[in-house]
Amino acid sequence: MNDITDLFNSIIDQTGALDIAVSEFKRMIADDPELRAAYKEWCEETGTSERHGFTEYAEEYVRSREEKWDSLTDYDM
Numbered sequence: 001m002n003d004i005t006d007l008f009n010s011i012i013d014q015t016g017a018l019d020i021a022v023s024e025f026k027r028m029i030a031d032d033p034e035l036r037a038a039y040k041e042w043c044e045e046t047g048t049s050e051r052h053g054f055t056e057y058a059e060e061y062v063r064s065r066e067e068k069w070d071s072l073t074d075y076d077m
Contacts, residue, residue: 004042005057007035012058025054 015021029036043053
């Protein structure tokens with residue numbers, strides 16, 4: 001399961017925008033049956049839907065990353 005979240009993080013980091021990351025991920029799972037199966041398994045394990053699982057993960061990942069940056073900038077003041 002960790003491999004797929006590493007892939008999620010990589011897609012999000014490389015694209016820099018949620019909508020682009022979601023589009024890229026959808027393209028990837030459409031083209032790769034093994035990835036699609038791994039994603040389905042991840043969704044089952046995490047209790048998320050296949051339709052929204054990646055989007056929900058991406059939103060939380062970005063929010064968490066922004067909170068880390070915000071906490072660092074709090075020390076600058």
